[in-house]
Amino acid sequence: MNGVDVRRWWVLGAIVLAMLAIGLDVTVLSVALPTLAGALHASTLQLQWFVAAYALVLAAALLPGGLLGDRYGRKRMLLVSLVIFGIGSVACAYAGSAEEFIAARVVAGLGAAFAVPLSLAVLTVLFSEEERPRAVGIWAAANFLAMPIGPILGGWLLTHFWWGWVFLINVPVVALGIVAVAVLMPESRSARRPRLDLLGMLCSSAGLATLMYGIIQAGQNGWGAPSAVATMVGGVLVLVAFVWWEARLRRSPGGEPLVDLDLFRSASFTWGTILGGAGIFAMIGVLFTAPQYFQAILGADAMGSGVRLLPLIGGVVLGAGGADRIAAKAGPKLTVAGGFTVLAAALGVGATTGIHTGFGFVAAWTALVGVGMGMALATAASAALGQLSADRAGVGSAVMQTVQKVGAPLGAAILGSVLNSGYQGHLDLAGLPASAADAARSSVFAAVALARQLKSATLLDSVRTAFLHGMDVMLWVCCGMAVAGIVLALVFLPNHAPATADGQPAGQEREHVG
Numbered sequence: 001m002n003g004v005d006v007r008r009w010w011v012l013g014a015i016v017l018a019m020l021a022i023g024l025d026v027t028v029l030s031v032a033l034p035t036l037a038g039a040l041h042a043s044t045l046q047l048q049w050f051v052a053a054y055a056l057v058l059a060a061a062l063l064p065g066g067l068l069g070d071r072y073g074r075k076r077m078l079l080v081s082l083v084i085f086g087i088g089s090v091a092c093a094y095a096g097s098a099e100e101f102i103a104a105r106v107v108a109g110l111g112a113a114f115a116v117p118l119s120l121a122v123l124t125v126l127f128s129e130e131e132r133p134r135a136v137g138i139w140a141a142a143n144f145l146a147m148p149i150g151p152i153l154g155g156w157l158l159t160h161f162w163w164g165w166v167f168l169i170n171v172p173v174v175a176l177g178i179v180a181v182a183v184l185m186p187e188s189r190s191a192r193r194p195r196l197d198l199l200g201m202l203c204s205s206a207g208l209a210t211l212m213y214g215i216i217q218a219g220q221n222g223w224g225a226p227s228a229v230a231t232m233v234g235g236v237l238v239l240v241a242f243v244w245w246e247a248r249l250r251r252s253p254g255g256e257p258l259v260d261l262d263l264f265r266s267a268s269f270t271w272g273t274i275l276g277g278a279g280i281f282a283m284i285g286v287l288f289t290a291p292q293y294f295q296a297i298l299g300a301d302a303m304g305s306g307v308r309l310l311p312l313i314g315g316v317v318l319g320a321g322g323a324d325r326i327a328a329k330a331g332p333k334l335t336v337a338g339g340f341t342v343l344a345a346a347l348g349v350g351a352t353t354g355i356h357t358g359f360g361f362v363a364a365w366t367a368l369v370g371v372g373m374g375m376a377l378a379t380a381a382s383a384a385l386g387q388l389s390a391d392r393a394g395v396g397s398a399v400m401q402t403v404q405k406v407g408a409p410l411g412a413a414i415l416g417s418v419l420n421s422g423y424q425g426h427l428d429l430a431g432l433p434a435s436a437a438d439a440a441r442s443s444v445f446a447a448v449a450l451a452r453q454l455k456s457a458t459l460l461d462s463v464r465t466a467f468l469h470g471m472d473v474m475l476w477v478c479c480g481m482a483v484a485g486i487v488l489a490l491v492f493l494p495n496h497a498p499a500t501a502d503g504q505p506a507g508q509e510r511e512h513v514g
Helices: 003-041 042-073 074-093 098-126 132-160 170-184 198-221 228-249 261-265 265-298 302-308 310-330 334-351 359-385 393-405 407-423 434-443 444-454 458-490
Strands: none
Touching: 003 042, 003 074, 003 098, 003 132, 003 170, 003 265, 003 302, 003 444, 042 074, 042 098, 042 198, 042 393, 042 407, 074 098, 074 170, 098 132, 098 393, 198 228, 198 407, 228 261, 261 265, 261 334, 265 302, 265 334, 265 359, 265 393, 265 407, 265 444, 265 458, 302 310, 302 359, 310 334, 310 359, 334 359, 334 458, 359 393, 359 458, 407 444, 407 458, 434 444, 444 458
């Protein structure tokens, strides 16, 4: 193996370290939500915003981040993104209110929005078509590795120390990532510097942000609320204008659109990204609800909640780790469909969880959820990534990630709304003062605390039963999404790996690397 080949894998190690920092932030938050609810006096809606604000900015800024990397250098922009992410992590730790915490999540999300597509773009440039599946698998493993580390480490910190430390632990990891990227990674950019499509960047970001804000409003005020409907329609119209503008630029002499719409002529790219979004939709529902279930219903502390996520995480690693071998024999179509089949079955079983269900049963179905998600997500991502050429790998990776990341805020809003509706509709608060009843409706943790304060076993049983009803309904919705994934994969996803959109093997180095 020559020096260039060795350096490629060292570069991958630097990228893995950077992705580990970002992955830790997401998984730690899932365990920290119950603690943050008390420390920042956050309602269920604000807890949804803790998740959705990060995901919303991530989705809205991916395309600009990819383009800036193609234009100014992916290494340079990746370093900038890690600095921004580190600043956001520190701001999260020292937030004094739910509103300040949400603002800090926006900053962290902006940093992640630049880092994620650029890390994938570098893999597309540096590794050949034969090497790329292994490189992408290692990249994905870094994200999965953060999932068990985050809950356990975060849970231990939450149990023994101030909650802000769960976000400050990102700082040394980010610092190591910055040093590794600066020392090991070669700079890369498009050979022909792409123009800045400022109107396209503005429309894509504004449209996605507006659409997601409308979805979150719908989760709060109902899907028929005029303000929510108007906001969602406005977001869709802006995105339609974005597509029209990109098509117009493509037809104009010398025009250079932000997104090459021809990319969506590839069924592997289009349906790989859509199916990835469907899987993420279901994942967000489980990660949002599971820590609340473990602590409010099973009585676990924060660290115990993290440990109880291990079956889910182990399943994800197992499913993703074996997905490439399964796809090599069965093809991506059947592998993705098989993953969604396992996911749907596991979610259906999980929807039968009751108040007296033991953890062994929960561990079994969450592990199967992880296996199904790992198979489906890893294979769908590989199918889409295989269609990207190196010429504008940053934007291409950003398009893929944008479509997939929309599933996160969409899942947080829709599934959070389903959970809240089921929970509030089955609460028996007869005889409680209006203020106490309102507090119980706002959060399952507030309701549990109230029941213990009043020493009311009846109220505690009602709260837990109501929450489980909401969780079970939410899991059935996730199951329906997984069933849709099965159908879409079988009907639309090709069962082979065609050439890239420009007819050349993805990863061919047609750009400046140095």
